[in-house]
Amino acid sequence: xxxxxxxxxxxAPTASSGIKGKSVRRGDTVFRGLSRIAGIAxxxxxxxxxxxxxxxxxxxxxxxxxxxxxxxxxxxxxxxPVFGIAALAFGTLxxxxxxxxxxxxxxxxxxxxxxxxxxxxxxxxxAFSTDLLAAVPxxxxxxxxxxxxxxxxxxxxxxxxxxxxxxxxxxxxxxxYSKSIFIAGVVxxxxxxxxxxxxxxxxxxQVPRGNIEASLxxxxxxxxxxxxxxxxxxKPGMISAAMLGLGRALxxxxxxxxxxSASNSINWHFTEPGGNTFAANIAxxxxxxxxxxxxxxxxxxxxxxxxxxxxxxxxxxxxxRHAEFRGGN
Amino acid sequence: xxxxxxxxxxxxxxxxxxxxxxxxxxxxxVGAVGLTSLLAAYLLNVLTxxxxxxxxxLVAVLLFVIGQTGWSFTVEGRRHxxxxxxxxxxxxxxxxxxxxxxxxxxxxxxxxxPVFSAQFFTTSMRNVSPRSEGGGLYHALIGTLExxxxxxxxxxxxxxxxxxxxxxxxxxxxSRRLSSAISFFVDVMTGVPSVxxxxxxxxxxxxxxxxxxxxxAASLAxxxxxxxxxxxxxxxxxxxxxxxxxxxxxxxGIPRWKTILKVVLPTALGGIITGAMLSIARVAGETAxxxxxTFLSQSINSNPFKGPQAALPTFIWDQFTSGTDASRARAWxxxxxxxxxxxxxxxxxxxxxxxxxxxxx
Numbered sequence: 174x175x176x177x178x179x180x181x182x183x184x185a186p187t188a189s190s191g192i193k194g195k196s197v198r199r200g201d202t203v204f205r206g207l208s209r210i211a212g213i214a215x216x217x218x219x220x221x222x223x224x225x226x227x228x229x230x231x232x233x234x235x236x237x238x239x240x241x242x243x244x245x246x247x248x249x250x251x252x253x254p255v256f257g258i259a260a261l262a263f264g265t266l267x268x269x270x271x272x273x274x275x276x277x278x279x280x281x282x283x284x285x286x287x288x289x290x291x292x293x294x295x296x297x298x299x300a301f302s303t304d305l306l307a308a309v310p311x312x313x314x315x316x317x318x319x320x321x322x323x324x325x326x327x328x329x330x331x332x333x334x335x336x337x338x339x340x341x342x343x344x345x346x347x348x349x350y351s352k353s354i355f356i357a358g359v360v361x362x363x364x365x366x367x368x369x370x371x372x373x374x375x376x377x378x379q380v381p382r383g384n385i386e387a388s389l390x391x392x393x394x395x396x397x398x399x400x401x402x403x404x405x406x407x408k409p410g411m412i413s414a415a416m417l418g419l420g421r422a423l424x425x426x427x428x429x430x431x432x433x434s435a436s437n438s439i440n441w442h443f444t445e446p447g448g449n450t451f452a453a454n455i456a457x458x459x460x461x462x463x464x465x466x467x468x469x470x471x472x473x474x475x476x477x478x479x480x481x482x483x484x485x486x487x488x489x490x491x492x493x494r495h496a497e498f499r500g501g502n
Numbered sequence: 503x504x505x506x507x508x509x510x511x512x513x514x515x516x517x518x519x520x521x522x523x524x525x526x527x528x529x530x531x532v533g534a535v536g537l538t539s540l541l542a543a544y545l546l547n548v549l550t551x552x553x554x555x556x557x558x559x560l561v562a563v564l565l566f567v568i569g570q571t572g573w574s575f576t577v578e579g580r581r582h583x584x585x586x587x588x589x590x591x592x593x594x595x596x597x598x599x600x601x602x603x604x605x606x607x608x609x610x611x612x613x614x615x616p617v618f619s620a621q622f623f624t625t626s627m628r629n630v631s632p633r634s635e636g637g638g639l640y641h642a643l644i645g646t647l648e649x650x651x652x653x654x655x656x657x658x659x660x661x662x663x664x665x666x667x668x669x670x671x672x673x674x675x676x677s678r679r680l681s682s683a684i685s686f687f688v689d690v691m692t693g694v695p696s697v698x699x700x701x702x703x704x705x706x707x708x709x710x711x712x713x714x715x716x717x718x719a720a721s722l723a724x725x726x727x728x729x730x731x732x733x734x735x736x737x738x739x740x741x742x743x744x745x746x747x748x749x750x751x752x753x754x755g756i757p758r759w760k761t762i763l764k765v766v767l768p769t770a771l772g773g774i775i776t777g778a779m780l781s782i783a784r785v786a787g788e789t790a791x792x793x794x795x796t797f798l799s800q801s802i803n804s805n806p807f808k809g810p811q812a813a814l815p816t817f818i819w820d821q822f823t824s825g826t827d828a829s830r831a832r833a834w835x836x837x838x839x840x841x842x843x844x845x846x847x848x849x850x851x852x853x854x855x856x857x858x859x860x861x862x863x
Contacts (some may be wrong), residue, residue, distance in 0.1 A: 204759035205671055211663035212684040215733070218726060219687050222698065225705040282595025290592050299596070306603045308844050310787020312818055313610060313837045320830075321609045328554065363602045370599070394585035417693060424695020426790035427819070452697045456790055474701040478694065485693035489686060 222478065230472035233465055241472070247437045247454065249469035250462065256469050258476055260437040264354060264448040265477075268429065269422040271358025271443070272365055277415050279362075280369030285399065287370070288377040300374065307367035315431030318360040323351045323432075330355065330444040345444045352434040352446040360428050365418035372417060376410030377403055409491050416488030420481050426452035451477040525577050532570065539565035563594065607841070614838025617831050623839075627800035627817075632824035639836050641802040642817035646843075648806045649717045649813055650786050653724035658778050660725075661732030662767075664688075668733070669740040670762055691730040699723050700791030708795070715797050717806030720813065723791035728781040735777025739770040772858020776851040783847035787840055789815035814840045 234241065236254050244257020283303060287296045330350035333343040384402040393401060404411075430453035434446045437454075449457075455470045462470055543562035567590055575583035622638040630637035664684065672681030703723040707713045743766050751761040767774070797810035798820050805811075812820075814836055822833035 198757050198759075200757055200759045204762065205667075208663045208667035208671060211660045212667040212681070214660055215664055215684055215691065215729060216687055218729075219691060219694075221706065222694070222702040225702055225710070226698075229705040229709060279595045279598050282592045283599045286592045286596040290589065291596075302603065303599065305845075305848070306599075306606075308783055308848060309603075309606055310789070310815065310840060310844070312787065312789045312815055312822075313606065313841065316818070316822055316833065316837060317606050317609050320613075321605060325556075328556075363606075366599055366602075394581055396585040396588035397581065399588070420693040424693075424697065426695065426697040427793075427815075431822070452695055452790065455697050455701070456793055459794055471701055471705060474698050478698045481693055481695055481698070482690065485690045488693075489689045493686075 226471055226475040226478060230468055230475050233468035233472050236465060237469070245437050245439055247458070247469075250466045254465050254469070258451070258473055260439050261449055261451045261454050261473060262476075263439045264433070265423055265450040265452075265480075267354050267443065267448070268358045268361055268450060269419055271355060272361035272422045273415065273419055275359065275362035276366045276369055276418060280366050280414070280418065281373050281411060283366070283370040284373035284377055285403075288374050289395075289399065289403070300371075303367050303370055306363075307371070311364065311425060312427045312431070314360055314364055315428035318356060318428060318432045322360065323356055326350060326356050326359070333444060341441050342443045344442055346442065347445050349446055350444050352432060353444050354433070354440075354448040355443040357429050357432045357448070357450075358443075360432060361422045361425055364425060364428060365421050368421055369414045369418040372414035373407065373411050376407040376414075379410075380406045409494070413488040413491045416484055416491070420484040420488065423484065424452055424477060424481050425450075426456050429453040430456045526582070527574055527577055531573065535569045535573065536566055539563075539569055566590070610834065610837050610841055613831070613834035614836075617835030618838070622832075622835055626802045626812075628802070630800070632821070632829040633826050635828045635831075637832065639814065639817050639832070639839060641799065642812040642814045642836065643839070644802065644804055645717055645799075645806070645811045645813040646786060646815075646840075648804070649721045649792075649811070650724060650782055652718065652721035652806060653728060653785060654778065654782055656721065657725035657728035657781070658732055661729050661778075661781075662736050662774060664729075665733045665736035665740060666762060666767075668737055670758075670766065688730045688733045691726075692734075695790075696723075696727055696788050697790040697794070699726050700794035702726075703791065704794050714808075715795055715810070716808060717796060717803075717811035717813070719795040720792045720811075721806065723795055724785045724788060727785045727788060727791070728778075731781035731784060732778055735780065736770070736774050739773030739777065740766060742773070743769045772854055775858075776855040779847050779851035779854070783844045783851070786844055786847070787815055789819055792816045793819065814843070 233249060233254070233256075237249075237256060238253040239246070239255045239257050241257050243259050244255065245260035247256045247260075248254065249256040287299050287303070291299055327350045330345060330353075334345040337343040338345075380403050384406065385398060388398040388402040389395075429450050433448050433450070433453055435449045435453065435457050436447040437449050438447055440447050451473050455474055458466065458470060540562045542565055543558050546561060547558045567587065570590065571583050571587045574586045621636065623643070624640055625636075625638035626641035627637045627639075628641075668681055668685055672678070672684075700723050703719055703726075707719055707722065708715060713719060747765055747769060748761055751765045752758070756764075792813050792815055796813065796816065798816055799810035799812040801812075803809050803811045818833045818836040818840065821829040821836060824830075
């Protein structure tokens with residue numbers, strides 16, 4: 174190590190001062206203080222985010238003539254200003270729910286495949302390739318969703334309308350199947366898949382070898398082993414993986430902004446064009462917003478911040494509460 | 503044990519026999535069922551009962567699942583049938599996950615590569631209308647490199663120092679509460695949407711401090727986005743440094759801070775660089791915060807502190823939403839450039855991890 178160079182110069186005095194105690198060196202104080210400040214900067218950033226969003230959204234609350242939570246329209250720069258987050262909340266929730274329904278089972282399946290089904294040498298490559306999926310920027314998913322996926326979803330949308338049309342969410346009265354909440358949900362599902370599978374994979378590989386072998390030794394088939402040994406152990410991890418995926422889906426901006434044809438209305442027919450989300454609304458209306466408009470967008474961002482914060486805190490809480498299970502080998 | 507009746511005993515023996523030497527499907531069973539269902543689906547396609555490649559494939563998979571599970575149920579019993587069904591489902595989940603990855607990368611490659619030319623990388627979009635062909639992304643490339651570089655200059659030192667605090671100082675600190683709060687909020691910060699970070703930079707630096715929208719504002723947002731990733735990866739690497747190394751250094755009378763700077767950090771350096779590169783790769787494609795904190799620009803501006811500056815994500819956004827054939831083609835070219843850039847960072851991180859991983863042991 175390079176530090177051995179220091180040796181001849183200092184051994185005697187430092188050793189003696191170390192033994193006497195009270196060995197507060199200036200370098201130590203400075204370095205310790207610096208690293209502490211860096212840590213505190215993170216806490217400060219989080220609280221400043223909350224503070225500034227609240228402060229800058231107040232002006233829009235005071236001039237809004239409609240109920241912020243129950244109104245669907247978004248006309249903050251009109252006089253009098255009328256805007257609300259009902260449609261945004263609806264769109265955000267629905268796209269995220271569709272994404273979760275699709276991505277959670279597949280993500281857990283992928284994690285199982287990589288951790289316990291695939292050949293050991295293969296699984297490293299497979300894990301890397303799902304990580305690559307996480308590295309693709311959101312805007313590229315949006316472009317892909319618009320130009321590649323949308324034409325391919327036409328058939329599925331028609332099929333759902335023809336055979337399951339008696340359920341309102343699958344009915345399509347317009348005959349148009351592009352730019353819909355459904356397609357946005359599918360793209361979101363693809364985007365949160367790596368988050369869910371990476372985290373579940375991590376907990377699956379932490380299941381004690383002994384539990385797995387005990388189950389197999391008792392004659393369990395592989396699936397029975399998964400149900401008896403892996404799932405009970407990994408359950409908190411799987412739940413928080415799903416929640417973190419949800420957090421990502423709720424806040425995803427550009428992909429959704431590209432795919433949805435932004436219309437602030439609540440439409441239960443998911444395969445029809447329309448719908449909007451918190452994040453997409455901010456990106457799409459930012460450059461044309463006046464001062465009240467900016468403040469209103471910041472207010473909607475504040476709501477998004479609070480929602481994702483709650484989801485993430487709950488998810489992290491589940492992990493840390495079960496921390497005693499981790500590394501129990 | 504004595505209460506077990508003879509009939510029950512016999513039944514459990516036969517169960518045991520089934521499990522150990524029970525009847526199983528032949529080795530070629532899975533392949534045979536697969537082939538048959540593919541053929542059957544193809545036949546149905548020819549007979550126009552189903553149409554389309556995807557539909558035919560779906561029917562084949564369905565036939566395979568029914569055939570295999572049914573056969574297994576009659577020969578091997580319920581438990582093995584369920585097991586085979588689960589195995590098929592898990593494999594299917596993996597295929598479903600890989601398909602979009604291949605499709606996305608394939609689409610970007612096919613649509614983006616035809617645009618590539620020397621001109622595309624050496625010119626800006628100045629005086630090129632969205633409708634006309636030509637132009638390039640030189641200005642955006644410069645912008646992205648500068649903004650991401652600045653973000654790394656801000657984010658990496660803070661992140662590494664915070665990780666040093668969590669690993670080296672927190673365990674003995676008087677207030678464990680501070681370190682656990684930092685640790686918790688680093689995790690929570692990972693989940694804050696990038697658009698919210700963009701809003702924060704806009705409200706704090708542009709509205710409140712009166713700074714103009716600039717490349718620098720964008721790099722501040724990117725730095726915040728990088729921070730939690732760097733802290734987590736550095737923390738992990740520092741924890742891997744053997745305790746013995748620290749103790750031998752301290753026992754030689756070397757101050758704590760020198761031990762950290764000259765023993766601990768150099769040992770973990772490879773891992774720290776890998777983590778930093780991965781975090782850079784993660785934020786390089788962020789679009790939403792840039793849209794809120796910079797102005798779109800068509801010209802070259804190599805000064806991130808002054809005036810509008812383009813970046814690859816905003817270039818792609820601008821060209822794609824312009825909506826003409828020529829501009830969409832340029833957007834796909836930009837997308838391919840961005841992915842190549844990210845892949846280079848990823849590959850570089852992997853190479854560094856491998857090179858330094860050997861030293862660790």
